[in-house]
Amino acid sequence: MAFRIERILAFIFDESKEREDRLKSIHFIKASEAYECSAITALYEYARQGTILSYEHLVREYGLSIPLGESPASLVEVQDMIKHDTEMTEKSRLMARLGQVFQRSQELSLSEIAEMIGDTRKFRAGDNFKKESRTPKQMYEDRKNQPAGLLTNVSQINEVIRGMHKGSMNVFAAFTGGGKTINGIGMSVLNSTQLKYNGLYLTMEVPSEEVQYRRMAAHATLPEWVAKQPPIDYARILSSELTPSEEDYLFNQIQDDMLNTDKYGHFDVVEAHDFDNLTTATMESYIATLPYELDYIVVDYAQLLEFAGGSKMTLDEAIFQFYQMALNCNGKPLCVIMLAQCNREGHKEAVENDGVYSLRALGDSHELERGAYRIIFQFMDDTLEASGEIKIQLAKNRGGRKIVSPITTKFNPKYSLVGDSIIGSGVVNSAINKQGLGNMFYGGSDFVTCW
Structure with missing residues (x-):
């Protein structure tokens, strides 16, 4: 040999x-x-x-x-x-x-x-x-x-990549406050409800309770529900400010529908500290116990892997293991959606370049860039936040062309809404407008900024 x-x-x-x-x-x-x-x-x-x-x-x-x-x-x-x-x-x-x-x-x-x-x-x-x-x-x-690949929240990205397929690691990167978790949860709700994919959300920082509340807020923006009642701000759920009728609506109707696995895909949330030692081996052992076949996993977020759940790996080592898990998880491929944080130098460069990131923004991890089948950057600044928008850039795509000039699309953290998918689509906006509430994608001082 x-x-x-x-x-x-x-x-x-x-x-x-x-x-x-x-x-x-x-x-x-x-x-x-x-x-x-x-x-x-x-x-x-x-x-x-x-x-x-x-x-x-x-x-x-x-x-x-x-x-x-x-x-x-x-x-x-x-x-x-x-x-x-x-x-x-x-x-x-x-x-x-x-x-x-x-x-x-x-x-x-x-x-x-x-x-x-x-x-x-x-x-x-x-x-x-x-x-x-x-x-x-x-x-x-x-x-x-094959079934369709997983969708992003932006139709222009979907038209280019034709779905995120199993066996691929897809990196979604943003600077602090750039909507990583928002986009990760939004994609999970989209693929669970529209394509019935089964997903697992691994969170290193955001408590699982908050992930579930954001999920409920997003689920309530589906056309069938927003036609009945305006969606509920995630922050009001988190701070327990709901009226009795809103509690009944959210936990006896939205929750029951959201957890209906005959209608939608499974979506479970685990925290890193649930594992004594977080490795892909312990993850695969846990996945093997699930009563359904897993299609994708969202990792929120990459740079915390080396500190999470008693992990003794370097960042590159941890990223490499998740790349291997995308290729083979308990004998089957998996779609890995890896949320990541851009470094300060890379973000500064993007600010000076009208929101265009370079791959140097992932410089703290060689494996993030090398192992990713696709890299999608999210850019946010005060002007975009005030207008309820975000810039999305397809910076790497092994399967086809890139989108170097960022796409400006909708963003609202109140309901975990990004882009133009059916989660918060124009159908939803029209229903809200009929009730005199205006467009649900808007900026302003009442944005939730912890994302």
């Missing part, structure tokens, strides 16, 4: 490389199962404390016998090597398992053989045997027959 650990170690011990990149490399090799040995474990334990052990120390104290090769040029090259070696290890285990099946085939029943073969096919990259045997026409037919 042509493992590349000699070159990866050379990068780690190359003092001419960025120290942060060398530390990240150590975390990446520990996350892989391709290099298990006491020396690698020791290297990782010290790296968690910010120390890089010397090559000589590992040779002397831990019996490391791997010679150093030529140092790779960059961290990206190191990650590609680790990915290659991880796949080689998984293939080796697969072949060994198949060998066991072959040796015992005469003494096993057909069901036992099928069970053993099934075990071998639970590897990270998914069911490659099926993929390799398909012709381009079969691939096309399979794609044509």
